Amino acid sequence: MKHIYSLLIVTVLLVSCGGEKKKNSVEKVLESNNLETIRAKRAELVNEQEAIHAKIKQLDEAITKIDTVKHIPLITTFTAKQEVFNHVLEIQGNVTTKNLLVITPEFNGILTNVYVKEGQKVSKGQLLAKIDDGGLSQQLAQLEIQTELAKTTFERQKRLWDQRIGSEIQFLQAKSTYEAQSRSVKQLQQQIAKTNVRAPFSGTIDDVITEQGSVVAAGQSPLMRIVNLDDMYIETDVPESYIADVTKGKNVTVEFPVLGKSIDTKVRQAGDVINPDNRTFKVEVAVPNKERAIKPNLTAKLKINDYTNEKALLVPQSIISENANGEQYIYVVKNKNENNEGVANRIIIKTGKTQGDVIEVLEGIENNAEIVHEGARSVKDGQTVKVIKY
Numbered sequence: 001m002k003h004i005y006s007l008l009i010v011t012v013l014l015v016s017c018g019g020e021k022k023k024n025s026v027e028k029v030l031e032s033n034n035l036e037t038i039r040a041k042r043a044e045l046v047n048e049q050e051a052i053h054a055k056i057k058q059l060d061e062a063i064t065k066i067d068t069v070k071h072i073p074l075i076t077t078f079t080a081k082q083e084v085f086n087h088v089l090e091i092q093g094n095v096t097t098k099n100l101l102v103i104t105p106e107f108n109g110i111l112t113n114v115y116v117k118e119g120q121k122v123s124k125g126q127l128l129a130k131i132d133d134g135g136l137s138q139q140l141a142q143l144e145i146q147t148e149l150a151k152t153t154f155e156r157q158k159r160l161w162d163q164r165i166g167s168e169i170q171f172l173q174a175k176s177t178y179e180a181q182s183r184s185v186k187q188l189q190q191q192i193a194k195t196n197v198r199a200p201f202s203g204t205i206d207d208v209i210t211e212q213g214s215v216v217a218a219g220q221s222p223l224m225r226i227v228n229l230d231d232m233y234i235e236t237d238v239p240e241s242y243i244a245d246v247t248k249g250k251n252v253t254v255e256f257p258v259l260g261k262s263i264d265t266k267v268r269q270a271g272d273v274i275n276p277d278n279r280t281f282k283v284e285v286a287v288p289n290k291e292r293a294i295k296p297n298l299t300a301k302l303k304i305n306d307y308t309n310e311k312a313l314l315v316p317q318s319i320i321s322e323n324a325n326g327e328q329y330i331y332v333v334k335n336k337n338e339n340n341e342g343v344a345n346r347i348i349i350k351t352g353k354t355q356g357d358v359i360e361v362l363e364g365i366e367n368n369a370e371i372v373h374e375g376a377r378s379v380k381d382g383q384t385v386k387v388i389k390y
Helices: 002-023 026-032 035-066 136-162 168-193
Strands: 077-079 083-097 100-103 109-114 127-131 196-198 203-208 224-227 232-239 251-256 261-270 280-287 299-316 328-334 341-355 358-363 370-372 384-387
Touching: 026 035, 083 341, 136 168, 232 299, 251 280, 280 299
Parallel strands: none
Antiparallel strands: 077 370, 083 232, 083 299, 100 224, 109 127, 127 196, 203 224, 232 280, 251 261, 251 299, 261 280, 299 358, 328 341, 328 370, 341 358, 341 384
16 A cells, blocks of 8 residues: 555656656747746856766766777878979870982983992981983083193183283183183083082982982982981970970970880970960970980970979878869868877878879978878878878
């Protein structure tokens, strides 16, 4: 009976409390439409919220002290160091030479003799071939005899005139005849000289095109091709946006994929005129060719140094993120303790030129800054992180 009485009392109390809570619920308070009652209820809830937050804080502090395994993000970092940054413009070009020529005759006639073979080295001025002169040699011989007679007559008239013997007109006629004959001899000699095909420069006979005995026409018939591989260069077109950066004397690395080799050289000439059709300018790059392995028309890849920063700070492009305002940012670790735990801070940066997988940072970080590498995409600003080393 006593237990039944106690149970009835507890039941009454619970019903009373439930009724009291229902009476003071937010819905009932709002239904009352009483400003003082609503304000009182709000103050009550605020006090309850502050009390709950205080208790949660106490629980967090207790967890921190008791929990030995902290769930802190693991990251790797690297230290930004000032270094020389050489940016290069990569572009293609073809090897050429000014000493590559297909020789054509200056005289019409039959190619009577070819004195060289393919692959033969020749010197400048060396006789390569001979064209039949069509009887000009015989004409020259007769003209030289006539010139000798005119010379003798002139010298005789001169001696007489010096002694004031004879007339002046005879002396002048003899002089005029001799000078005219001499000029005719020189002109014929020049014509006959055109029948001799000579090397315009030292080099190698790459190809003998016309065989001996063929009829050739001046300025039209290709006789042979001569090339000199000593003075080689690469000519390429560079976009006009680089006209202030790609100048004479700039360092260039030239790669020859076919040969599997590369050489270091310089820009020897940069054009001053922009081509209006493709908005480019011409650049010539010298090509040393001591081994003579580089041939005309060979394709080459050029890496032209168009920008250098002696104290650049470089970071991988993969760690850079961008916010809603279009600003680029990275994370740096600060306040690191003896356990390699620190705070990740978001830093807005300004970047410059890129080269491969790295990019130049112009503003935002300083030398020796510790920058988040692995984990840069997952950490948050102000978050505690642990730096690990591989």
